[in-house]
Amino acid sequence: MLEKYDLIIIGGGPGGLTAAELAAAKRKRVLIIEKDGWGGTCTHRGCIPTKALLSCSKYFADLKKLKRMGINITDASVDFSAIKKHQQQIVKVSALGAQKVLTEAGVEIKQGTGEILSPQEVRFTDASGKSENFLTQNIIIAWGSVPQVLPGINLSERVLTSDGILNSNTLPSSIIIIGGSVIGVEFATFFAELGSKVTIVEILDRIIPLEDQECADLLSQELTRLGVAINTATKLESLKDTGNGVVMLAQKDGKQIEISADYALLCTGRKPLLNTEKLEKLGIEYIKAGIKIDKHMMTNVDGIYAVGDVTGGMMLAHRAIQQARVAAGHICGDNNFCYNENFIPSVVYSHPQIARVGLMQKQAEAEGLSVEVVKSFYSANIIARAELMGQGFVKAVFHQDKLIGATIVGEDAAELIAPLTLAVSNELTKKQLRNWVIPHPTLSEIFISIIG
Numbered sequence: 001m002l003e004k005y006d007l008i009i010i011g012g013g014p015g016g017l018t019a020a021e022l023a024a025a026k027r028k029r030v031l032i033i034e035k036d037g038w039g040g041t042c043t044h045r046g047c048i049p050t051k052a053l054l055s056c057s058k059y060f061a062d063l064k065k066l067k068r069m070g071i072n073i074t075d076a077s078v079d080f081s082a083i084k085k086h087q088q089q090i091v092k093v094s095a096l097g098a099q100k101v102l103t104e105a106g107v108e109i110k111q112g113t114g115e116i117l118s119p120q121e122v123r124f125t126d127a128s129g130k131s132e133n134f135l136t137q138n139i140i141i142a143w144g145s146v147p148q149v150l151p152g153i154n155l156s157e158r159v160l161t162s163d164g165i166l167n168s169n170t171l172p173s174s175i176i177i178i179g180g181s182v183i184g185v186e187f188a189t190f191f192a193e194l195g196s197k198v199t200i201v202e203i204l205d206r207i208i209p210l211e212d213q214e215c216a217d218l219l220s221q222e223l224t225r226l227g228v229a230i231n232t233a234t235k236l237e238s239l240k241d242t243g244n245g246v247v248m249l250a251q252k253d254g255k256q257i258e259i260s261a262d263y264a265l266l267c268t269g270r271k272p273l274l275n276t277e278k279l280e281k282l283g284i285e286y287i288k289a290g291i292k293i294d295k296h297m298m299t300n301v302d303g304i305y306a307v308g309d310v311t312g313g314m315m316l317a318h319r320a321i322q323q324a325r326v327a328a329g330h331i332c333g334d335n336n337f338c339y340n341e342n343f344i345p346s347v348v349y350s351h352p353q354i355a356r357v358g359l360m361q362k363q364a365e366a367e368g369l370s371v372e373v374v375k376s377f378y379s380a381n382i383i384a385r386a387e388l389m390g391q392g393f394v395k396a397v398f399h400q401d402k403l404i405g406a407t408i409v410g411e412d413a414a415e416l417i418a419p420l421t422l423a424v425s426n427e428l429t430k431k432q433l434r435n436w437v438i439p440h441p442t443l444s445e446i447f448i449s450i451i452g
């Protein structure tokens with residue numbers, strides 16, 4: 001007799017973990033299968049290691065500000081091996097935390113590969129090749145995404161994706177970053193703050209093309225000030241590992257340019273892990289961008305759900321988490337969770353950070369909405385001044401007095417976007433926002449002038 005579950009989840013990233021914990025809390029018998037590390041891309045190759053690294057480089061960069069505050073540090077230097085230890089320690093804490101949450105919730109966990117045989121049966125195979133089949137009422141696909149490598153580019157010891165660079169223990173003296181979107185500018189910030197010579201190569205005419213132009217301009221200005229060479233409208237032609245470095249050829253302004261560096265980092269996007277042959281065998285509909293799902297995160301096959309990066313769209317951990325809440329809620333008969341792609345905040349953890357929720361001015365205008373755009377500057381905020389935060393602003397977009405979107409560029413933008421996400425997703429009006437009392441003195445007081 002095969003063991004029978006209410007829910008089997010394949011993939012132990014933020015999506016899978018959230019669904020498992022929620023369904024177990026509702027007394028469902030849940031099995032989760034993970035082939036690599038608990039916490040998924042987020043914990044091992046994404047959010048957590050990159051933010052651990054960026055906090056180190058930020059402290060180092062901020063030392064320059066201390067002199068202006070009367071604190072003299074004479075012999076600050078970078079110990080890259082200690083920085084890598086900090087990264088590894090934070091990843092370890094996050095992975096152990098993920099496993100602890102699962103066991104405490106009563107979720108059964110298995111380390112190995114999961115394969116869907118039918119909507120009612122899943123095969124688990126461990127590292128030694130031993131297999132076991134299980135029956136289930138529901139399945140959640142949460143097996144994530146992988147880095148996208150441009151055709152014609154060969155990965156090597158010096159031509160790396162984000163996975164590879166996070167495993168490397170060398171601080172490059174110079175690095176070419178192909179792709180000036182979120183992951184590219186985050187790594188550019190980190191390496192430049194530690195003193196590497198960084199070159200960004202971006203095919204479009206600006207970095208961070210999905211974000212507000214003014215925010216991208218401010219970030220470009222700050223990265224340039226840090227010494228990052230930004231080549232926009234530049235098309236990569238070839239990238240070669242010469243054994244002791246890399247050589248890149250690209251087209252810019254109708255001319256060929258050649259740039260050499262220690263390492264090259266490919267930040268040219270991620271693609272969902274589709275396993276297309278298996279999806280087709282099961283009759284699960286997908287497009288290149290991801291598995292198709294309905295408002296409950298269910299695929300076209302009854303009882304099989306998909307959440308997170310595998311569904312395409314904005315590949316973000318908190319998006320995977322919300323989709324997982326909706327899917328697990330539906331399986332458990334709780335339809336109180338809902339998902340709206342417009343209300344998923346996005347953050348670029350560069351320095352300065354860029355954070356956004358809802359509609360940008362351009363998007364709202366393209367939808368034919370009459371908008372009022374209100375801006376508030378860090379320079380008018382006393383905490384931003386006291387802490388030498390530098391430039392930044394909040395741009396709020398109102399339609400018929402309702403807050404429909406906000407973008408922030410500046411220090412702590414990732415934290416500041418959280419209350420605005422609540423406001424935008426509840427379509428709060430200026431009148432309602434005026435009763436929002438903000439502690440003084442705080443950076444959050446920057447919101448007072450947008451409310452009026």
Ligand SMILES: Cc1cc2nc3c(=O)[nH]c(=O)nc-3n(C[C@H](O)[C@H](O)[C@H](O)COP(=O)(O)OP(=O)(O)OC[C@H]3O[C@@H](n4cnc5c(N)ncnc54)[C@H](O)[C@@H]3O)c2cc1C
Pocket residue numbers: 010011012013014015016033034035036037039040041042043045046047048050112113114115142143144145162183273307308309310315316317318319320349
């Ligand atoms: C460099 C980088 C930085 C990032 N920074 C951020 C950030 O700051 N904020 C943010 O919100 N997002 C960030 N992301 C994106 C974030 O990591 C992903 O959106 C998130 O991890 C997606 O979660 P998921 O549950 O869909 O999949 P994943 O986290 O990818 O987890 C999927 C899991 O499934 C497992 N798996 C795959 N196939 C099988 C199988 N057949 N059997 C068993 N297990 C399987 C994989 O091993 C993996 O552990 C970053 C990504 C990268 C690469």
